[in-house]
Amino acid sequence: MRTVAEKQADGGYMLNGAKNFITHGISGEVAVVIARTGELLDSHGMTAFIVERGDEGFRGGKKEDKLGMRASETAEIIFENCYLPADRVLGEVGEGFIQSMKILDGGRISIAALSLGIAKGAMDAALAYSKEREQFGKAISRFQSIAFKLSDMATEIEAAELLTRNAGRLKDAGEPVTRESAMAKLYASETSVRVANEAVQIFGGYGFTKDYPVEKYYRDCKLCTIGEGTSEIQRLVISRTLLK
Ligand SMILES: Cc1cc2nc3c(=O)[nH]c(=O)nc-3n(C[C@H](O)[C@H](O)[C@H](O)COP(=O)(O)OP(=O)(O)OC[C@H]3O[C@@H](n4cnc5c(N)ncnc54)[C@H](O)[C@@H]3O)c2cc1C
Numbered sequence: 001m002r003t004v005a006e007k008q009a010d011g012g013y014m015l016n017g018a019k020n021f022i023t024h025g026i027s028g029e030v031a032v033v034i035a036r037t038g039e040l041l042d043s044h045g046m047t048a049f050i051v052e053r054g055d056e057g058f059r060g061g062k063k064e065d066k067l068g069m070r071a072s073e074t075a076e077i078i079f080e081n082c083y084l085p086a087d088r089v090l091g092e093v094g095e096g097f098i099q100s101m102k103i104l105d106g107g108r109i110s111i112a113a114l115s116l117g118i119a120k121g122a123m124d125a126a127l128a129y130s131k132e133r134e135q136f137g138k139a140i141s142r143f144q145s146i147a148f149k150l151s152d153m154a155t156e157i158e159a160a161e162l163l164t165r166n167a168g169r170l171k172d173a174g175e176p177v178t179r180e181s182a183m184a185k186l187y188a189s190e191t192s193v194r195v196a197n198e199a200v201q202i203f204g205g206y207g208f209t210k211d212y213p214v215e216k217y218y219r220d221c222k223l224c225t226i227g228e229g230t231s232e233i234q235r236l237v238i239s240r241t242l243l244k
Helices: 096-132 144-172 178-202 204-208 214-225 231-243
Strands: 004-007 013-023 030-036 046-052 058-063 074-084
Touching: 004 030, 013 030, 013 046, 030 074, 030 096, 046 074, 046 096, 096 144, 096 178, 096 214, 144 178, 178 204, 178 214, 178 231, 204 214
Parallel strands: none
Antiparallel strands: 004 013, 013 074, 030 046, 058 074
16 A cells, blocks of 8 residues: 555645556546555555546556456556545545445455356356257257256356345345355355356357357456455455454
8 A cells, every 4th residue: 555645734635656457547537545644554544535537646547458357447547746635535534444344345245246147147158059059969968068067057156146145135234244245255256267167168169269258258257256355365354254
């Protein structure tokens, strides 16, 4: 966390620094930026600010050339003496880290749902293709090795959906959801990677082409195991709730 917000005499803040891998870093109109207002690694040393496109000293930087999710740009954002009046502080000074953790609890349910959507898209495409494509005189869905792939895909999707819906239900009820959202995100994102991988396999050679949608699902789903905390970080979050 190297972006620093220095308090000014009039109560406003001056931001300096940069952030990488920001969704819509070039096209987005508004950003919520967590910057240091205290010591590094102090959980009360960070504050959330609202930054608007057009604010002096704020600009987008390098756009990443990504494997997937290419319809949504990801870019650096840069702050060079970017002055923000005091009313751009979101919530309380020093609460940025705590706010981030709360937002991530909800955001992870969204990533779980996104993963689930990709997995279902890949499943639907693979199921339809397996009934249509014939080899050795019969539909490939009639080969047990293909049918069992479909069984595993459907079972994992069902489990991922139940975890995701459970986390959503707890969130709606205002219950703590840190562990459940991490479990849903971990399982659903890893499921989407496994399912998209098998979907490409079921399509055979066509799975490796852009004639069918599964190669896109295969590329897009990988982000879900990385963004909003990697699978390793989800395991860290889950284990902390178990071991504390
Ligand atoms: C397309 C895209 C869009 C994004 N959009 C945004 C955005 O809008 N806003 C935003 O703030 N961020 C965004 N991100 C950033 C994203 O949240 C991070 O990339 C992600 O959290 C991983 O952090 P990192 O890249 O620093 O990986 P690193 O932390 O460098 O991790 C590298 C590897 O080390 C492992 N690792 C790291 N620490 C630990 C640990 N303590 N224990 C075990 N393993 C560990 C990781 O799991 C991973 O396998 C985006 C990223 C991408 C790719």
